[in-house]
Amino acid sequence: MELFAEIRREYQFGIGTIKGVARKLGVHRRVVRQALADAVPPARGYVTRARPALTPVQEFIDRILEGDRLAPRKQRHTARRIYDRLCRERPEAPVAASTVRKYVGGWKRAQGLSGQMVCVPQTYGWGQEAQVDWYEAVAILGGEAVTLQVFCVRSMASSAAFHRAYPRATQQAFLEAHEGAFHYFGGVFATLRYDNLTSAVRKILRGFRREETTRFLAFRSHWQFDAQFCTPGEGHEKGGVEGEAGYFRRNH
Secondary structure, three states: OHHHHHHHHHHHHOOOOHHHHHHHHOOOHHHHHHHHHOOOOOOOOOOOOOOOOOHHHHHHHHHHHHHHOOOOHHHOOOHHHHHHHHHHHOOOOOOOHHHHHHHHHHHHHHOOOOOOOOOOOOOOOOOOEEEEEEEEEEEEEOOEEEEEEEEEEEEOOOOOEEEEEEOOOOHHHHHHHHHHHHHHHOOOOOEEEEOOOOOOEEEEOOOOOEEEOHHHHHHHHHHOOEEEEOOOOOHHHHHHHHHHHHHHHHHO
């Protein structure tokens, strides 16, 4: 509407030619003629494009998404998992991963399942902070599925991450993995953020105060870094490493 008004104003009180107005405002001459014919822009018509690659598997994807309504929230299919199932179960109808991702996102928006998320951007200085966590992952060792405990450190400035798997999440593995992470990153972060894991915390005190274990306190004093601990049950306080764990599990 504003563009049409400016076109009409330029034509009447300025340049006075269709070609000149189009060149000055950077629009097509057809748009100038439309503005001179009517001050109200014409309604846009959108033609639904054919989707030859997606149509054969659209019903298959819809069944998966409908079934996810009854599944636990953390076990619902991601677009990547749906694409992997298509490659495995419907190889006769190849479709790109980006096509599946766009369709799943549109389907969820149409169903009102993915609202707009409002976030406050965070910035970190280099070497300022990293987040630490353990997570479980299943690996094939000697032909058998084994559940491992994976230690992860994620840099909040660069998003680079260090992962190392152990049979058990012992305190010895916890401290050894720290040293491996420091070697990998080429230095020690000023602050490391943790859950209230027993390898580091003996007792949760009031507020953000913690009684740390003797070995962890000695280890931290040696490497000269500050430890911050999240509120119990509030995983979003270290969402960076939580998301990193999920990404590593899904992709590696």
